[in-house]
Amino acid sequence: MEATNDRQPLPGAAAWPEATIERGPARFTVLTPRLIRLEWSEDGSFRDIRTQVVVHRALDVPPFHIEEDDTTIEVDTGLLRLRYTKDTGRFTADNLSIVVRGPGLESTWHPGDVQKQNLGGTYRTLDRYDGDTWTDGSKLPLEEGLIARDGWHLVDDTQGFGIGDDGWVSEVPGGERQDWYFFGYGHDFRAALSDFAAISGPQPIPPRFVFGYWWSRYWNYSDEELRTLGARFEKERIPLDVLVLDMDWHTTPGLSLRPGHEHHDEFGEQSGWTGYTFNRSLFPHPKAFMRWARGENLHVTLNLHPASGVMPHEEKYDAMAKALSWDTSTNAPIPFEGASQPYMRALFDTILHPLEKEGVDFWWLDWQQWKESKKFPGLSNTWWLNHVFFTEMQRDDDRRGLIYHRWGGLGNHRYPIGFSGDSVIGWNSLAFQPHFTAMASNVLYGYWSHDIGGHTFRKEIPRPERHLEPELYARWMQLGVFSPVLRTHSAKEASLHKEPWHFGPPYGDAVFAAIRLRYQLAPYIYGAARDAYDTGMSLVRPMYYHWPEHEEAYTHPAQYMFGNDVLVAPVTTPVGADGTAKFPVWLPPGLWYSRDGAEAYDGGGVLERSYTLEEIPIFVRPGSVVPLYPEGMRNLSTVPDELILQVFPGDEGSTSLYDDDGRSQGYQRGEFARTCVRSRRGDRAHRVHIDAMDGDYTGRPSTRRYVVELLDAGIPESVEVNGEVLPYSAEPAPRTWLFDTAWLCIRIDLGSKLVSRPQDIVARFAPEHAIPRGLLHRMRRAGEAVHYLKQVWGDISALPDDVDLAGQAARVLAYAVEEGDDMGRAARFSEGVSEFEERFKGLPASVNATPIDDAFKQMFADLLGR
Template sequence: MEATTDHRPGAGAAAHPEAVIERAEVRFTVLTPRLIRLEWSASTVFRDSRTQIVVHRALEVPRFRIVEDEHALEIDTGALRLRYEKGSGRFTEANLAIRIRRGDADLAWKPGDIQKANLGGTYRTLDRYDGDTWQDGSKLPIEEGLIARDGWHVVDDTEGFGIDDEGWVLERPAGERQDLYFFGYGHDYRGALADFAAIAGPQPIPPRFVFGYWWSRYWNYTDEELRTLGARFEKERIPLDVLVLDMDWHTTPGLSLRPGHEHKDVFGEQSGWTGYTFNRSLFPDPEAFMRWAHGQHLRVTLNLHPASGVLPHEEQYDAMAKALSWDTSTRAAIPFEGTSQPYMRALFDTVLHPLEKVGVDFWWLDWQQWPESKAHPGLSNTWWLNHAFFTEMQRDGDRRGLIYHRWGGLGNHRYPIGFSGDSVISWDSLAFQPHFTAMASNVLYGYWSHDIGGHTFHKHIPRPERHLEPELYARWMQLGVFSPVLRTHSAKEASLHKEPWHFGPPYGDAIFAAIRLRYQLAPYIYGAARHAYDTGLSIVRPMYYHWPEHEEAYEHPAQYMFGNDILVAPVTAPVGEDGAASFPVWLPPGLWYSRDGAESFEGGQMIERHYTLEEIPIFVRPGSVVPLYPEGLRNLASVPDALILQVFPGDEGATELYDDDGESQGYQRGDFARTSVRSRRGDRAQRVHIDAMRGHYQGRPSSRSYIVELLDAGIPESVEVNGVPLPYSEPPAPQTWLFDTASLCIRVDLGSVSLDEPQDIVARFTPEHTMPIGLLHRMRRAGIAVDYLKQVWGDISALPDDVDLAGQAARVLAYAVEEGDDEGRAERFMAAVLAFEARFEGLPASVDATPIDESFKRAFANLLGR
């Protein structure tokens, strides 16, 4: 069922009366068959308003049965059976018990039970953590998640602050009380997260540009330096969507005045971090700079540390003071208090909104000061600032809310995205981040943004020895491709460069390829963001969501699902002498394909392969249809009118393409469109059916160019669209097909077609022309292995001719396909395939017979996959 949102303030906060069972000082609310709210109030006063965690209780009332006598009350939902001893007061192990029905064995819970196997949530920051270890040796204190192998979880909202109809903080109710939400789900983790999303709100879809590449560096950039940087991105044809300016964009008088004359904030701290006025020595004309950035289709975010209030040197100090009736005669700082509605209203209206009119698109909040509100002890400043800034942005027209700040606790999933802080540059940090990111989905926090490449070096590394390993950075960028957000960042060190062109081959090549792949995957990622909104399942999620009964799904936390169809196991170890990293992966049960469809794997087992720097262990479900943008995209400001549909081998598969305007809140109101795509493959034919687009939104196109790629399909006898045979032709001719020997796929170019009409593509085969399984993998491995020999062995003249021919198999196959008439194409292709297979089989023996060093021979065999 798709998520829906009622935009009326406070709408849906109270449950339907039919779901509520109230008896004296207790109240039970059946929210879903697996979720019951338990309240006890000594004053018999119960809370129906929104809270920090729960914002919606008016769910469809599930079926349940009540059995009651003068002693006890029982509620049976079919999935849960609750029993409470009437008139016995506060919930305890003596008066309340809940039984969770499971197919194999029931589970029981009572108040006070200790959860033994919580699967973890997330934590506020990775600042100064080397992997999961801080500089003093302590471990990252991960908060509890919403799911556990115990099969139940309790969310205690007793101490949560309320939120009024204007979105402002309410004090906690007075008096003795309990307010608990009991989730009983067994191992149906996806069901538990869906139930939480139903009451705590869905994960909003960020604006589309968020899923592009972000450039960020802690550096006192000037206007001219940023323009030069942008020109280099343009020259190198590297796509870019977001430009992040760290704190040096503003003046910091506390750091510039001589000792004894520094400004102090109201708590006596030097105000070196807080600022709202552009530093004119860096940005002589901020408006002109912003016009340039937006002219480059860049979105701009500025760093804020608001703790020191508004100081008298700020350009908007007098306007802020006037809004608050603040006495300016002393030129004292206006103190910060985030829960003061007058203060925040004045800050937004007189300070921040004017900067937004200049061109700031959203704010990077960087709260590093005291943890709790001074006016509301117990209220996290991080949580509250996320709420206040995000909801303020949503009030401004129809823009989607967006902030960039740390995790503040349950309920903060409604305010994406997260900034994980200043992690240590190390292989350990890289290895930990896949686990950390996937685990956060257990609290619906699906949009962590990490400092790709790490932020700072370990304090024990002497400054002259501090350098970023190119291989480490390349692998981190590959992780970034399959992360919620791809953002590079680093500390203010002159030697710490992460510009892609700073790295030579092969590392620069791998970094460029990673960025290009990210943009190609944008439609798949954006569709996964919609799925997260609808279901509560984040883009990056642990494997145990899908395979909860398999122990291996818990034992390999650095592997994860990326959307519904792709499994990723980022390489987090350096390559060996042969230029490849041996890396183990657990594949869940069933058949899996490599990302290019070149190789199939039977799951339910560990596999260990050697991955070169250019390779990432990515596996795709059989039959999957993965939408891609064509290469060459420069940004996500607007979507291209062409879409590639990669269809993986498999008997059947399906997907839904998702489209909306990319920036408004209309997607919450039904302003979006979907297009169903189905594939079916048999021995003699493969069919792909693209439905007509369903739905409407502002800017919806009437037509689209489709390119359908049938991966690892073999060479067909014919291809037809809507019953009409297509001619074989090289691009760019539309309404044609060709066989790409470099990727062994059938590429069907439909040209521009109406989105209101379905399209039916059929490729027909002759069984004797079926390609050998894994052919493309062997071709590519042969190329890699032969190239390795040429790099490490000076004299290759003794190599047999078959070695060089095997290394350029795609070109040899291309000549076989292109030469001669159409009628004999399949026969020529198959003859060339059989010749390659014979060469490949003989490669180890051919190399063994040469005087090459034995270590080179072993490396060659490893690269071949032998």
């Protein structure tokens, strides 16, 4: 059975009639070949409205086949075969079964079957967790995910609250009912997530600025202090997009917290946290402060704890009371109830929207102090307020919805982003967060934001001994680069600083490098956000999405795919005495390249490597085209007209560059553009083709400056763009190419081009001038080893000539490339490469012949061999 075309939309979230099979008190709805809704209702009534979890059921009806007699009915989609004994009451193991024919297995499910290998979902908060362990030793009670190695999952929506056409909550229907969604997918996990997104809604794309750097600290900042902080960011040339103001921005009469006492006590009703009026001792002129922030292209979010309602001291108390016809003569607080439509309408209209007009971009809903709504018992306050605040922002104008809050339960992926709470500072927390973030993708919650560097110290650590290890912070910032959101935060402790300039070399250098890399990767990350919207595949996703039949994909949870092309395994252990951290990484079958293209690895096993503080285990698929912004960005409020396309070695590859206005909901209406880029590499030529931009949106550029970088390449004999031969240049310049010997990279600057026209780039090679595999890796190892030797050897004047020359191989090769005419450039380069390879082979012997200590010789050899 299939749906017909050209039909009128259905009310609510109803499925097409052709998808439903109703037999008395039972109804089955075939939503996809892998997904069937199972309903039983004692009175024969079924609901078609939206619920917290399911908001859309009118999917294209897949083909399915029905066989039926007087007692049984079978529904077969090809991948699922449902069998039900009619008129036998509630669904049980005796009257219902579903055979799953999925990739990797075939199994039969019955109601009541216990799932044995669920791959995990997420949890509302990491407050006070040291890794996955709480202060009392208990483990994080993770919720189940949508996928399991069992090959099926059941979502029970029987007790889910309804969501009306006005977006407001409605009661759970009474009576005896069952409302289930059965997913049967085998090991096709990506299909399961896609099916769930189809009925539960996609992951929205956050505004572009969300993917920049967020500065946050629990501190009673004043207007002047924040301006000074912003000026320091500018002086240090550190990009910044979001400024987070914790709870001290507002007045808090009656607040009394012990020193070091956490203000995030779960569900404990504390007075003094709620506030909506700027503290004028800190912010004498809030509007002027907001104007300054806007002028600096900083997006501001303010912390809210709404549970105490609206207190009499608030500036907008009278306006709120008037909107609700509240008697102000008692001078009593207006009590909070998030599920009261009049209360929330008045709160938005009289208090929050006026603050937004002054400059607040979005709200940080820090906590609600009790678990459930008092008006609708069973309704999670966290889930509901996520829904209300996010949808209100979308209703107000064409802005994209955005909140900053904890996970509230299934369906909350529609309201990004998540605030994971006050994790404990330590290596355990750092080591757990990659796994925690990737697992959340199993419920489509793809936008967790963690307190980079951790929030608070373990309570048993005496206050004088509390300090943030610089190495730990640098590694945490590296994880932040490859996280959905890069946001630093910490407890209110005067000694707990995370400003990048607070750390000296080499830790500060690593922090600065991490922030710069984040901004360079912004176009790749933003494109992956669009993929998440389209497919249900989050930016950070577990390895088993792509390699479900490999056991190692399940046993290495600290590594993950970052988008489609990049594998990341953030180092989460401290360095040893040799200055490196051993960190094994499982590389899936196939060839993988390092982030700079310098090294190629054969996958299918565990790579045992050690990494210095500056190194992050990043691996890229062959042929990948990774879009980057140039260095020097200040924020993501606007995007540069230059785009770097890093093309990794490989026979062929492609990517689709994604663009939209970065702010509005237009991307949901088709207001966006894509540009397909294809790469093909052979022995004699490497061709990169950039299609004309397809699509339109407000602000679409008419031109773009493309810079194409061919990594791990030799010297070409010629470079052509649209058939025109470009000249070589020793310095970057439009419509030229150069060869960067420090990266072994051909850098082709196309200059400013019309995006409406395709561009065809061809680099032609002579096979005899191909570079040896791993050359750049050996050059860099030689440079590091020689640098080490000069630091530890007292008589560096006796350093052999070949050692010095090998240590500056990139410079020696650069002179070979730059001198002479075009015809001899490739030959000179090849000759220089051969000379370096001979020097590299002889380095151990050259150093062993010197009188240097044996321990230094061994360290030199170890650095060469890394």
